[in-house]
Every structure is written in structure tokens, then in C-alpha cells.
Amino acid sequence: MQKTVTYFEKPGAENTEQCLEIVNTAINEYGYRHIVVATTGGDTGVLFAEGLKDKKTNLVVVTHSCGFREPNNMELTGEARERITASGAIIYTGTMLTHSIETSLAKKFSGVYPTLLIAQTLRRFGEGVKVCCEMAMMAADAGLVPEGEEVLAVAGTGRGADTVTIIRAVASKRFLDLKVLEILAKPRG
Numbered sequence: 001m002q003k004t005v006t007y008f009e010k011p012g013a014e015n016t017e018q019c020l021e022i023v024n025t026a027i028n029e030y031g032y033r034h035i036v037v038a039t040t041g042g043d044t045g046v047l048f049a050e051g052l053k054d055k056k057t058n059l060v061v062v063t064h065s066c067g068f069r070e071p072n073n074m075e076l077t078g079e080a081r082e083r084i085t086a087s088g089a090i091i092y093t094g095t096m097l098t099h100s101i102e103t104s105l106a107k108k109f110s111g112v113y114p115t116l117l118i119a120q121t122l123r124r125f126g127e128g129v130k131v132c133c134e135m136a137m138m139a140a141d142a143g144l145v146p147e148g149e150e151v152l153a154v155a156g157t158g159r160g161a162d163t164v165t166i167i168r169a170v171a172s173k174r175f176l177d178l179k180v181l182e183i184l185a186k187p188r189g
Contacts, residue, residue, distance in 0.1 A: 003030075003184055006164075011127070011187035013160025016044055020051045022164045022185050023152055027055055034145045034169070036060045036135040038155040042080020048154065048161075049087035059089040060144045062135045065096065092142055097134050097172050098122075118175075126186045128163025131155035133180065137172040145169050150181060162187050 006022060008015045026032050035057055039045030045061035052059055061084050063076045076093070084091055098119035106113055122130035132153035139145040151169045156162045164184040170177045 003182060005183060006185040007188040008162050008185065009187075010189060011157035011162045013043075013156065013158070013162075015162040015185070015187070016047060016156070016160040019154055019156075019161040019164050019185055020048060023048070023154060024051070024055075026152055026164075026166075026184065027052070027057060032057070032150065032152045032166075034058045034060075034149055034151040036062055036132075036139045036145065036151055036153045037161070038062050038131050038135055039080070039084075040064055040075050040159065042076050042084065043159070044154075044156065044161050045076070045089070045091070046080050046083045046087075049084040049089040052089075053087040058145065060135075060139045061089050061091050062138060063091060063093045065094060090144055092139060092144055094138055094142065097137055097175075098130070125180075125183070126163055127157040128155040128161070128186060129165060129180065129183065132163060132165040132167060133178060136167040136169045137175065137178065140169045140171045141173075147171055147174075152184075157187060 037048045098115045102113035102115045132155045136151050136153050140147050153165045153167050154161050163186045166182040168179040
């Protein structure tokens with residue numbers, strides 16, 4: 001059954017609440033049970049964890065790795081971590097698949113590497129779509145969502161959420177089997 005697609009005029013955090021509504025509708029109408037949500041400082045993770053806590057879902061909140069912005073720094077706040085886990089969600093912190101060792105090599109040697117090309121290709125559909133694909137694989141790699149299942153993935157451009165996708169989850173080792181089945185929301189610009 002075809003679902004409605006929402007196109008936002010501008011990317012950014014002002015779309016976060018509407019993305020939560022879209023996810024709630026998808027859960028209620030189509031029975032999705034696995035959701036992955038990107039968060040940096042924790043605001044989006046808290047909103048989704050508290051907004052979905054009464055649903056029977058497997059919510060995985062994915063954060064940046066420690067040291068992503070600067071050495072030894074964890075961007076997810078302690079308060080956000082507590083609120084997310086108190087709502088029954090799982091927090092996953094790990095290396096983003098398209099932002100790892102190759103980024104360091106590219107900066108040092110001015111080269112182009114396969115994962116950077118993949119990231120730039122996925123960005124043609126929007127920053128959020130790229131992040132949704134990464135998170136679905138990261139969560140599958142960690143055993144937090146089952147491979148082969150349809151997963152609602154939520155991410156954004158900068159802060160907040162502005163993208164909602166349905167992805168058939170695979171482990172990163174099987175990246176070429178990853179399928180973006182539907183895009184339910186994304187910025188148009």
C-alpha cells in the first residue's frame with residue numbers, strides 16, 4: 001500500500017515533531033516495530049523515546065561516536081541518556097560507516113575513498129537519507145535490529161529530524177543488499 005510522502009520546504013529541526021507524527025502513523029497503520037533514530041546532543045532521541053514509550057516498538061537511538069567532534073568528547077548529554085533509557089529505548093554509540101578511517105586518510109592524503117563516494121552519492125537524496133542508511137546498517141551490525149526486517153529510520157540535516165525512511169535492514173558487510181524501500185519525509189531543498 002502506497003504511503004503519503006511529506007516534503008519539507010526547508011531542512012532542519014523545525015520538522016522534528018512532524019517526523020514523530022509520521023512515525024506514529026506508520027506504527028499505528030502498518031505495524032512497524034523497529035525504529036532507529038539519529039540524535040547528537042539528545043533532544044531528538046528524547047522526543048522520540050518519550051513519544052513512542054507506550055508503543056510496543058524496538059527503538060534504537062543512534063549517537064555520534066565519542067570523539068566525533070573533538071577528542072574524548074561525547075555529544076550526547078547525561079540527562080538525555082537517562083531520559084532515553086528511562087523511556088525504554090536502546091542507545092547505540094558507534095562509528096558511522098561512511099565517516100571512519102577513510103575520512104582520516106582523505107584528509108591526510110587528499111584522496112578519494114569508496115565509503116566517501118558512497119556517502120556523497122547517498123547525499124544526493126539528502127543528508128538524512130544518508131544517515132538513515134548508515135544507522136540501519138549500524139543497528140543491524142550490533143544485533144539491535146534484525147536483518148531483512150523493514151525498519152523506520154529517522155534522521156536530519158544538522159539538528160533535529162527532517163527525514164523518515166523505510167529501509168530493509170542489512171549488516172554493513174552486505175551493504176549492496178541494502179534497500180531504501182520508501183521515503184516518507186524529506187526536505188525538498
